[in-house]
Amino acid sequence: xxxxxxxxxxxxxxxxxxSTTTKAILIEKKGDEYRLIVRGEAPTTVEAPFEDVTKGVxxxxxxxxxxxxRKLLSGESILSKAEDGEGADIYISTSSAGGGLQMxxxxxxxxxxxxxxxxxxxxxxxxxxxxxxSNDGRLPHEKIRRIRQLRPDMILxxxxxxxxxxxxxxxxxxxxxxxxxxxxxxxxYMLPVxxxxxxxxxxxxxxxxxxxxxxxxxENIRPVLERENLQPARHRIHDLFxxxxxxHAPGYKKLMNWTxxxxxxxxxxxxxxxETIAREEGIQAIGVDIxxxxxxxxxxxxxxxxxTVSANLGMSYSISNVLAEAGLENIMRWIPFRVEEKDLRNxxxxxxxxxxxxxxxxxxLMIEQGIAREALRLAFEQHxxxxxxxxxVQQERTISDTFEQSSSGETLVDLRQLGMLVGSGGVLSHxxxxxxxxxxxxxxxxxxxxxxxxxxxxxxxxxxGVLSEVHPKAATEVFKKxxxxxxxxxxxxxxxGKEGVECLQVRLEREEGAASEGKAAKAxxxxxxxxxxxGQMAVLPLGVGERGRLVLNPSKGFDVGAGSGRSLETKVDGxxxxxxxxxxxxxxxxxxxxxxxxxxxxxxxxAALNVYPERK
Amino acid sequence: MNRVExxxxxxxxxxxxxxxxxxxxxxxxxxxxxxxxxxxxxxxxAGAPADPASQAAVWFDPRRVNLLVxxxxxxxxxxxxxxxxxRGRSLYVRKITGLSAIEEAIGRATEMGxxxxxxxxxxxxxxxxxxxxxxxxxxxxxxxxxxETPLIVPVCKAFVVPLAEETVKQGYLDxxxxxxxxxxxxxxxxxxxxAFTAGVDGIMLREKPAANLFLGSFxxxxxILAETGFSTGAIQIAGTANIHQxxxxxxxxxxxxxxxxxxxxxxxxSDEPKLVxxxxxxxxxxxxxxxxxxxGAILETFGVTAFTRWLTxx
Numbered sequence: 010x011x012x013x014x015x016x017x018x019x020x021x022x023x024x025x026x027x028s029t030t031t032k033a034i035l036i037e038k039k040g041d042e043y044r045l046i047v048r049g050e051a052p053t054t055v056e057a058p059f060e061d062v063t064k065g066v067x068x069x070x071x072x073x074x075x076x077x078x079r080k081l082l083s084g085e086s087i088l089s090k091a092e093d094g095e096g097a098d099i100y101i102s103t104s105s106a107g108g109g110l111q112m113x114x115x116x117x118x119x120x121x122x123x124x125x126x127x128x129x130x131x132x133x134x135x136x137x138x139x140x141x142x143s144n145d146g147r148l149p150h151e152k153i154r155r156i157r158q159l160r161p162d163m164i165l166x167x168x169x170x171x172x173x174x175x176x177x178x179x180x181x182x183x184x185x186x187x188x189x190x191x192x193x194x195x196x197x198y199m200l201p202v203x204x205x206x207x208x209x210x211x212x213x214x215x216x217x218x219x220x221x222x223x224x225x226x227x228e229n230i231r232p233v234l235e236r237e238n239l240q241p242a243r244h245r246i247h248d249l250f251x252x253x254x255x256x257h258a259p260g261y262k263k264l265m266n267w268t269x270x271x272x273x274x275x276x277x278x279x280x281x282x283x284e285t286i287a288r289e290e291g292i293q294a295i296g297v298d299i300x301x302x303x304x305x306x307x308x309x310x311x312x313x314x315x316x317t318v319s320a321n322l323g324m325s326y327s328i329s330n331v332l333a334e335a336g337l338e339n340i341m342r343w344i345p346f347r348v349e350e351k352d353l354r355n356x357x358x359x360x361x362x363x364x365x366x367x368x369x370x371x372x373x374l375m376i377e378q379g380i381a382r383e384a385l386r387l388a389f390e391q392h393x394x395x396x397x398x399x400x401x402v403q404q405e406r407t408i409s410d411t412f413e414q415s416s417s418g419e420t421l422v423d424l425r426q427l428g429m430l431v432g433s434g435g436v437l438s439h440x441x442x443x444x445x446x447x448x449x450x451x452x453x454x455x456x457x458x459x460x461x462x463x464x465x466x467x468x469x470x471x472x473x474g475v476l477s478e479v480h481p482k483a484a485t486e487v488f489k490k491x492x493x494x495x496x497x498x499x500x501x502x503x504x505x506g507k508e509g510v511e512c513l514q515v516r517l518e519r520e521e522g523a524a525s526e527g528k529a530a531k532a533x534x535x536x537x538x539x540x541x542x543x544g545q546m547a548v549l550p551l552g553v554g555e556r557g558r559l560v561l562n563p564s565k566g567f568d569v570g571a572g573s574g575r576s577l578e579t580k581v582d583g584x585x586x587x588x589x590x591x592x593x594x595x596x597x598x599x600x601x602x603x604x605x606x607x608x609x610x611x612x613x614x615x616a617a618l619n620v621y622p623e624r625k
Numbered sequence: 626m627n628r629v630e631x632x633x634x635x636x637x638x639x640x641x642x643x644x645x646x647x648x649x650x651x652x653x654x655x656x657x658x659x660x661x662x663x664x665x666x667x668x669x670x671a672g673a674p675a676d677p678a679s680q681a682a683v684w685f686d687p688r689r690v691n692l693l694v695x696x697x698x699x700x701x702x703x704x705x706x707x708x709x710x711x712r713g714r715s716l717y718v719r720k721i722t723g724l725s726a727i728e729e730a731i732g733r734a735t736e737m738g739x740x741x742x743x744x745x746x747x748x749x750x751x752x753x754x755x756x757x758x759x760x761x762x763x764x765x766x767x768x769x770x771x772x773e774t775p776l777i778v779p780v781c782k783a784f785v786v787p788l789a790e791e792t793v794k795q796g797y798l799d800x801x802x803x804x805x806x807x808x809x810x811x812x813x814x815x816x817x818x819x820a821f822t823a824g825v826d827g828i829m830l831r832e833k834p835a836a837n838l839f840l841g842s843f844x845x846x847x848x849i850l851a852e853t854g855f856s857t858g859a860i861q862i863a864g865t866a867n868i869h870q871x872x873x874x875x876x877x878x879x880x881x882x883x884x885x886x887x888x889x890x891x892x893x894x895s896d897e898p899k900l901v902x903x904x905x906x907x908x909x910x911x912x913x914x915x916x917x918x919x920x921g922a923i924l925e926t927f928g929v930t931a932f933t934r935w936l937t938x939x
Contacts, residue, residue, distance in 0.1 A: 118732040118772070143735070144772050174738035177773065178790065234733055401733035403860055404879040411875050416722045417729065 012269045013098050015480045015601040022073070022097035023472035024066050025275060026053055026104040026264075030304075031062075033069035035077050035097070036471050036476075036487055045491035045566060047468055049073035050311065054260075058178055061260035063267075066102070070167060082211035087267050100268050103471040104261070105275035110250050111193065113161040116142050117168035117177040120400045120418065122206065125230045126167040127395065129205070129239040131247035134277025135163070136303070139322075140183070143168075143177045149184060156188035162254045164190070164200065164222075165242060166214065169207030171232045182217040189221055198257060199223040201249040205230045205242040216232040225249065234401045247271060261451030276305050276316060278474030283307045283431070284314045285477045289485060292428030296470070297385060299434035301325035301364055304384055306392035310421040314379045315396035319388040324381060324436050325364030332357050335383035342581070342600050343379035343452065345374065345611035369416065371621060374441070381436045385453025393420045424457040425503070425570060431493065433465035443585045444548075444620045447496040457503050457595050458570035459559070459579055462496040462586070486519055495553055501591040504567035505599070506543040512592040513541045513569070514562040517549045541592045544610065545619045549590065551583030559588065589618065661774050687938045702909045709904030716905050723862050723880035724893050730836035730860040730879075731768050739835035740775040740810075741765070744825060744850065746841020746865070747781040747818055750788060754866050757888055758841035759785075759792050763837060764894040766796020770805055778811045779828060781821040786813045822846035826853045839878070840887065851877030864890065891898040 021036040021043075031053045035046045049072025054065035067082065074081045080095040081088055087095025102215045112135040116123030119142035130137050138159045141152050158531045166185065168178040185202070193202040202222040211226055228241040248588045251271050255261040273281075279298060287294040287309035296307040302323040307316045321330040332340060337350060344353075353594055356376055360366065368374040400418035432438070432450050440446040446464045456462075469492050477484035502513050516538045537549055551557050561569045571577040581588060593614075601607040616620050710716050734741045743765055745758040762778065768778040778793060780786050791810045797806040814824035826849065829837065837854040839847070839861065846865070847870040854861045855877050862875035864882030874881045882890065894902035917936065924932050 118735050120729070121732050121736050144732070168736070169738065170736055172738075173736050176738070177735065231736070234736060354742070401729055401736065401860070403858060406876055406879065406881075408872060408876055411871070414722045414880055416726055416880075 015482065018098045018480055019481065020079075020097045021476060021480070021483060022070065022087065022100045023469075023476060024069060024100075025104045025469075025471040026055070026066065026102065027060050028277065029053055030470070031065035032468065033066070033073045034467075034472050035073050035079070035081070036257065036483060038483075042490070043480075043486045045469070045487050047073050047076040049076060052317070055258065059259075061263075062104070062128065062258065063263045064271065064368045065262045066264065077202075080367075082480050087199045089267070099270075101270050101472065101479065102264060102268055103256070103273045103275045103278040103476045104258075104264075105471075110246075110254060110274045111138055111159075111162045112136070113139050113141065113156065113159060113164050113244075115164065115168065115181045116140065116164045117144075117181070117206075118142060118401070119145050121234065121313035122167045122169065122231050124395070124397075125237050125239065126165050126205070128237070128315065129167075129230050129242040129423060130165050130246065131318060131395075132239060132277070132280065132314060133243040133250075134274030134280070134316075135246065136320055141181070143180065149187075152184050153188040156185065160191060160193045162193050162201075163246065163249055164202045165246070166204045167206040167230050167242075169210060169229075170227050170234055171208045173207050173209075174205060175210040175213060176593060178206050179213045179217070182210075182214045184425050186217045186221055189478075192253065192257070198253065201225065201253045203227055203242060203249065205245075207315045223253065225248075233591040235399065235403070237399060247277075247624045250274060264516070270475060273471075273475045273478075274499050275471045276318065278471040279305065279433075280307045280314060280316045281474035281477050282470050282484060283482060284309055285474075285485065286429070286488060288312070290428070292429065293423070293426045294429045294430040295422075295427060296431065297388065297450075297454075298465075298470075299324060299381060299384060299388070299432070299436055300466075301435075302327050304434075306423050308369075308387050308392060308396055308422055310396070310423060310426065313421055315392070315421065317345055317388070317389050317392040317395045319384075322384045322388050324377070324384065324434070324617045325360060328357055328380060329361045331380055331387070335385055336579075340379055340383050342607065343382050343611070344375055345615055346375070347604070347608065347610055348372075361428075371444055374445075375621065378440070378445060379438065381449050382452040385449065389454055393422045424455070427456055427460050427462065429461045430454055430456055430499075431463045431465065431470075433468055438466065438468060438562075442620065443494065443496055444618045447499070447586045447589060448615075448618055449618050450496075451499055451501070451589065451591060455501070455595060455598050456499050458568070459498055459500050459561075459577075459581065461498050461510070461582065462584065462589070463493045464496060465493075466491055466494045466581060492530050495582060495584035496586045497551060497588055498559070498561065498581040499589040499591060500561060500569065501593075501595055502561075502563045502567040502569050503595045503598060504563075504565060504573070505594040506564075508544045510540075510543045511540070512543040512545070512567055513564065513590065515539045515541070515588075515590060516560040516562075517551065517588060518560070519551065519587070520556040520558070539590065541590055542596060543592055545590075545592050546614045547590045548618055549588040551581065551587050553583055553585055553616075555583035557581055557583065557588070586618070691935055692938065698854050699906070699910050702913075703903050703906030706905040706909070707899050708732055710898035710905070711858040712901035716890070716901050716903065718893055718901060719891055721882065721886050721889065722897050723864060723886065724890055726860070726862055726880045727765060727838065727894070728768060730838070731765070731772050731774060734769075734835035735772045735774045737835040739833060740777050741836045741838065742825075742828065742832075742834035742854075743776060743778045743838045744860075745778065745780065745785065745789060745842065745845065746839075746843055747821060748842035749782040750784045752842050754842040754887070755782075755785060757891060759788055761840050761894065762789065763792045763796045763799075764891075766793040767800045770797040770800035770802040773802070773805060775807065776810060777828060777832070777834060779821070779825050780811065780813050781818070782816060783813060783871050786811060818844065818846060823848050825850055828930065829853050829859070833857050833859075835859050837861045839865070839874065840882070840890070841865065842850045842867055843874075848873035848877060854878075 013598050019038040024033045030050050032050045036043050037046050049069045051065050051068030055062045087100050112130045114126035114130050116126045123140045123142040127137050190200050192198050200222050203225050205227045227245045283296040288542050293310045298305040304319045304322040321327050368377050397418045397420050402417045408583050437446045447462050450462050473484045473488050498523045518536045559581050563569045565574040569577045640683045748755050794806050797803050797836050815821045837859045843865045861878035862886040863878040866887050892904040921933050
């Protein structure tokens with residue numbers, strides 16, 4: 010099946026086979042632009058009793074077919090070519106069903122080739138179950154036991170620069186050989202192992218693993234310590250994902266025959282669209298997908314794409330782990346009313362054992378969103394620790410570096426430079442009020458200076474990610490117009506001061522002539538000024554489609570991006586929430602330690618942003 | 626801290642205190658005439674009171690109370706912080722990039738399949754910098770043993786060789802890899818400064834170690850060593866208390882420990898409560914000294930000399 014030329018494509022059908030639901034979307038060309046037409050979903054059927062992923066796909070597509078009034082199915086398959094208003098020009102799919110792609114990675118030094126291997130696997134959409142390294146402090150038998158216990162879908166073995174160590178690589182290969190791991194899917198098949206290490210050790214690795222595993226050799230991910238070369242390894246991971254993992258998953262062989270484009274792991278597809286948008290807009294971007302079991306964070310800083318999966322942070326199956334990692338105190342600090350510790354614990358455990366329940370009262374919603382803030386914060390902390398520069402790189406110094414010797418391996422995440430923060434996942438996308446999603450993103454990530462906030466309306470980023478591979482224009486257009494719900498910019502000065510001290514003066518000049526929606530429409534073409542004290546939050550209305558010029562005058566000691574106490578003028582796009590002004594301080598950000606005071610401040614901020622309805 | 630250690634510290638303190646008084650006695654003795662110093666045996670035998678001059682030569686000199694107070698304060702601070710550290714209180718020690726980079730440098734050598742070169746300076750064992758360097762060498766040896774990477778230690782002074790050998794051997798033992806210890810890698814080159822430098826340069830050019838650590842007392846050879854190391858593409862970490870050599874290290878090395886950072890290295894790397902407590906105690910003592918200097922300067926400016934006079938050692 011061949012991929013049609015982009016100019017010939019007028020209709021696109023895309024599905025995402027998730028762990029619980031399969032989502033289908035139909036995109037059509039309307040005039041000169043591509044727009045989302047309808048969306049349908051059905052339960053995923055990869056598990057027993059169906060054990061055929063295509064059943065769920067067909068059900069989801071059937072819903073799309075009914076809603077769009079367009080014939081897309083021909084019996085038990087998808088019509089592959091659009092003719093006479095029937096079928097779609099191209100069908101594409103992503104998948105995370107059955108736990109997605111689960112990998113183990115190996116490296117000689119954990120912080121060097123180990124970390125590079127981890128980045129290669131994560132960027133390819135895998136969940137990294139463990140990193141085995143020569144210096145990880147575990148004894149050989151512990152490593153062997155771990156490999157046998159985890160049973161990954163695939164292993165990425167790396168280590169040594171080209172011409173570097175072979176002894177350590179041989180040792181890792183021997184460990185793997187001794188463990189003799191079996192593939193998770195498809196009993197009787199050999200476990201795929203990708204070797205992306207020192208070229209000099211290829212023979213040794215082939216000798217040790219050639220007969221026991223489905224060994225694939227590719228270019229070194231770290232040919233020199235000063236440079237990473239992750240793409241060849243990522244391509245091999247995709248290939249093997251298709252050849253081994255997908256081919257052995259129930260129904261995927263049939264699914265792969267329906268699409269001319271390889272089925273992509275869901276996280277890889279989400280990362281792809283974030284990367285595409287950051288590149289096209291020339292901005293630094295962060296995307297987050299908070300799910301029931303895992304939280305994925307994607308970032309593009311200095312054109313470097315990074316993805317991390319926090320496998321134990323989520324809002325249902327992993328909610329207890331959020332409590333364990335964040336601590337009760339950190340969760341309680343976000344709840345704007347007094348709550349008993351026991352009560353909070355019970356609510357959290359209930360959510361874990363009944364993962365599909367949703368909050369039934371305002372209090373429950375506030376608690377859930379408090380937990381989401383902590384899950385986001387922890388996932389972002391993990392992301393920052395992995396999205397780092399290369400370690401072990403030679404530095405060049407001058408005498409001016411005497412007292413400020415920066416180390417290598419510093420995080421690439423620079424919130425001052427962050428242009429867009431996109432949230433996705435039930436708790437963000439389905440929040441009853443968009444201001445709640447904005448507030449969760451702000452509290453979880455603590456963006457600095459001026460950052461645009463958005464949420465994914467119906468979680469179609471995965472489909473758009475795979476679409477960006479074959480039709481970048483359609484993917485970008487649908488992403489901007491139908492996928493994203495713009496919440497508006499967040500202005501947060503860096504600095505700390507005393508409560509009530511003058512912090513920021515803002516003037517918003519709304520541009521005339523732009524299309525606008527909502528209650529901000531009447532304010533079009535006007536100017537509004539506001540003065541905020543430290544510890545205050547406020548919102549200036551600027552609707553979706555509106556543009557405005559923000560003039561920010563921070564007080565001495567506060568920085569909005571131009572330097573301490575310096576004014577900044579910037580153009581901003583509006584959103585459903587408006588321009589959020591957050592003068593609660595950064596570096597450090599602190600909530601009042603006294604409970605009464607904290608509850609009072611939280612209520613004050615919620616009221617300022619109109620986050621929750623008034624409690625009776 | 627156990628009782629024995631407490632007693633030892635108190636005994637040392639008393640020794641210092643008595644030393645503070647001893648010169649006074651000696652001076653009092655020297656000021657006195659021989660007749661005054663020698664006891665009058667006749668009057669003593671007769672049961673008469675002793676000579677007043679000999680009574681003045683006592684163990685305690687009140688003019689040196691200032692020293693006693695300052696030494697007492699120093700001991701108090703050190704003991705206080707050791708106690709805090711031993712009880713598990715986390716004592717903040719700021720990040721010293723150069724020391725944190727030691728493991729990174731060893732990691733680089735491991736990935737590249739090359740050795741780590743450790744030069745403990747060119748001074749003898751009687752230099753405190755060499756002793757500190759040996760303590761750091763122990764930590765480095767432990768790390769390289771864990772990473773299974775060779776360690777080369779060229780030595781300039783013959784007396785340092787057995788010390789370096791034992792330190793490295795112990796490091797390998799502690800890491801559980803005694804078999805990996807290679808005594809041939811502790812290399813005595815020459816007692817002559819530039820012959821030694823030429824020898825180390827030769828090692829760098831021939832064996833191309835991926836990480837060079839220059840930690841100890843260095844003089845004119847510092848730039849020659851660091852430049853050669855840079856040309857081989859190695860990560861270099863240097864540290865010396867000879868501040869006149871620091872600019873050379875700063876420009877040619879990846880990381881440089883500045884002055885006192887070098888002495889803080891042992892506490893920083895080992896995280897041993899007693900060492901960290903001592904480091905914190907001496908840091909606070911420095912803060913006290915700086916504060917005293919500022920207060921003294923201000924008081925002197927306003928013509929109040931009592932404080933300065935009290936601090937003057939007579």
